[in-house]
Amino acid sequence: xxxxxxxxxxxxxxxGDIVEVSPAYDTADITGIAAADLVHEILSLFIVGNxxxxxxxxxxxxxxxxxx
Numbered sequence: 001x002x003x004x005x006x007x008x009x010x011x012x013x014x015x016g017d018i019v020e021v022s023p024a025y026d027t028a029d030i031t032g033i034a035a036a037d038l039v040h041e042i043l044s045l046f047i048v049g050n051x052x053x054x055x056x057x058x059x060x061x062x063x064x065x066x067x068x
Contacts, residue, residue: 005041009048016042 021035 001038002041005038005045008045011045013042013045016045 016039018035018039021031023029023032026032
């Protein structure tokens with residue numbers, strides 16, 4: 001799943017969703033940890049996508065300014 005998400009890098013991702021995590025049935029918290037890991041990957045896609053779109057939207061020849 002992480003490889004699939006990382007393959008989306010460079011696309012204009014506008015949303016992401018974790019459908020269901022049921023702590024009542026997951027006594028070892030494995031599902032919650034996996035969901036948190038996937039949320040991290042999705043948020044990373046947003047950040048990388050934003051940086052790339054900010055750099056591409058500049059006037060040609062203009063020095064890029066990256067805001068953090």
